[in-house]
Amino acid sequence: MEQTKIGVIGCGVISGIYLKNCQLFENLEIVACADLIKERAEKRASEFGIPQACSVDEVLANEEIRLVINLTLPQTHTSVDLQILSANKNVYSEKPLALNKKDAKRVLDLAAEKRLRVGCAPDTFLGAGIQTCRKILDEGWIGEPVSAAAFMMNHGHESWHPDPEFYYKSGGGPLFDMGPYYLTALINLLGPVKRVSGMTKISFPQRTITSEAKYGSAIDVEVPTFTAGTLGFENGVIGTLTTTFDVWAHKMPFIEIYGSAGTLRVPDPNTFGGTPSIKRAGHDDWAEVPLLYSFVENSRGVGISDMADAIQGDKPFRAWGELAFHVLDIMESIHLSAQTGHHLELDSHCQKPAPMPLNQSFQEKTWKI
Numbered sequence: 557m558e559q560t561k562i563g564v565i566g567c568g569v570i571s572g573i574y575l576k577n578c579q580l581f582e583n584l585e586i587v588a589c590a591d592l593i594k595e596r597a598e599k600r601a602s603e604f605g606i607p608q609a610c611s612v613d614e615v616l617a618n619e620e621i622r623l624v625i626n627l628t629l630p631q632t633h634t635s636v637d638l639q640i641l642s643a644n645k646n647v648y649s650e651k652p653l654a655l656n657k658k659d660a661k662r663v664l665d666l667a668a669e670k671r672l673r674v675g676c677a678p679d680t681f682l683g684a685g686i687q688t689c690r691k692i693l694d695e696g697w698i699g700e701p702v703s704a705a706a707f708m709m710n711h712g713h714e715s716w717h718p719d720p721e722f723y724y725k726s727g728g729g730p731l732f733d734m735g736p737y738y739l740t741a742l743i744n745l746l747g748p749v750k751r752v753s754g755m756t757k758i759s760f761p762q763r764t765i766t767s768e769a770k771y772g773s774a775i776d777v778e779v780p781t782f783t784a785g786t787l788g789f790e791n792g793v794i795g796t797l798t799t800t801f802d803v804w805a806h807k808m809p810f811i812e813i814y815g816s817a818g819t820l821r822v823p824d825p826n827t828f829g830g831t832p833s834i835k836r837a838g839h840d841d842w843a844e845v846p847l848l849y850s851f852v853e854n855s856r857g858v859g860i861s862d863m864a865d866a867i868q869g870d871k872p873f874r875a876w877g878e879l880a881f882h883v884l885d886i887m888e889s890i891h892l893s894a895q896t897g898h899h900l901e902l903d904s905h906c907q908k909p910a911p912m913p914l915n916q917s918f919q920e921k922t923w924k925i
């Protein structure tokens with residue numbers, strides 16, 4: 557198997573799991589990592605045995621590198637993606653794809669012009685939890701989907717992230733930060749969205765950092781921290797998505813999908829595993845559904861492995877730029893709808909990504925509900 561040589565730009569908190577996991581995929585080889593703060597790149601390189609800790613320019617000038625993973629902040633995703641593409645390398649970006657559709661389009665247009673690929677996080681929807689839910693829906697276990705409800709509610713990231721400011725600036729907030737997990741999962745399960753509406757607010761204009769080493773510093777909140785969106789899917793399903801950093805506790809589901817013949821409870825779309833369960837019309841109890849696919853543990857990187865396969869084999873892949881663009885369109889439109897007070901029709905569209913292959917060891921006949 558030919559290995560795709562990879563560079564990483566951005567060696568902050570999330571880089572650890574990427575650098576660890578990418579070594580587990582046989583078709584990936586990380587050869588260099590870079591960060592504006594050189595010590596961070598050096599620390600990650602020594603932790604994970606990466607051959608070279610270097611500058612961004614050196615990553616971009618390295619001719620053997622074919623794909624670069626952009627793990628910088630939302631505010632720099634576009635500029636770094638454009639640099640990577642300009643250096644004739646494929647790019648896989650952390651979410652969100654960009655701060656707005658205009659910037660994202662610049663990235664996708666440059667990639668198309670240069671015949672390069674753009675991939676984007678999240679890839680959690682390729683995990684066993686969401687893939688099993690996709691099979692349940694595709695096989696009609698709950699009949700025709702009628703509606704869906706999704707909730708991402710917590711009290712923000714300033715209690716644990718060492719540099720949490722970006723979560724409260726453009727490109728952050730609960731919708732742009734966590735919405736991609738929920739919306740990508742929903743699109744994978746139900747298909748594309750055609751119109752949205754939204755209401756949003758900032759409940760607390762200032763947040764106080766309680767993580768070390770910035771304990772006690774204030775952050776001015778610049779983006780909504782409570783968003784309620786309505787999603788009109790192309791297949792007629794009406795969905796609701798609540799995201800917030802303003803809530804201390806709740807007992808709502810991550811995602812539920814309500815069908816003509818039952819209800820599906822979807823596990824946390826910010827994880828790869830979980831326990832899907834269904835309650836079908838006429839049944840007294842909920843039934844837990846066994847996971848039928850691989851990638852149960854934190855497998856961040858599976859989307860990159862899938863992308864590298866696609867580059868080598870000149871075929872489509874799943875966590876691709878058009879999907880991330882559609883997610884961004886939905887998020888931006890929810891914010892815009894809240895400002896204008898109107899429903900908004902989306903001008904982007906994407907197909908459901910292909911399902912992952914079933915786990916070979918799974919015996920389908922053992923799954924009885």
Ligand SMILES: NC(=O)c1ccc[n+]([C@@H]2O[C@H](COP(=O)([O-])OP(=O)(O)OC[C@H]3O[C@@H](n4cnc5c(N)ncnc54)[C@H](O)[C@@H]3O)[C@@H](O)[C@H]2O)c1
Nearest residue numbers: 566567568569570591592593627628629630632650651719
């Ligand atoms: N932290 C998490 O749990 C988490 C989870 C999933 C996704 N993400 C996403 O991953 C991205 C990074 O998050 P993080 O938590 O690792 O942030 P972080 O602040 O810990 O790390 C970002 C790193 O990027 C570097 N950087 C910024 N601009 C750069 C540039 N132009 N060139 C080179 N390096 C640059 C910074 O110096 C920093 O080390 C964000 O988009 C975030 O939404 C984070």
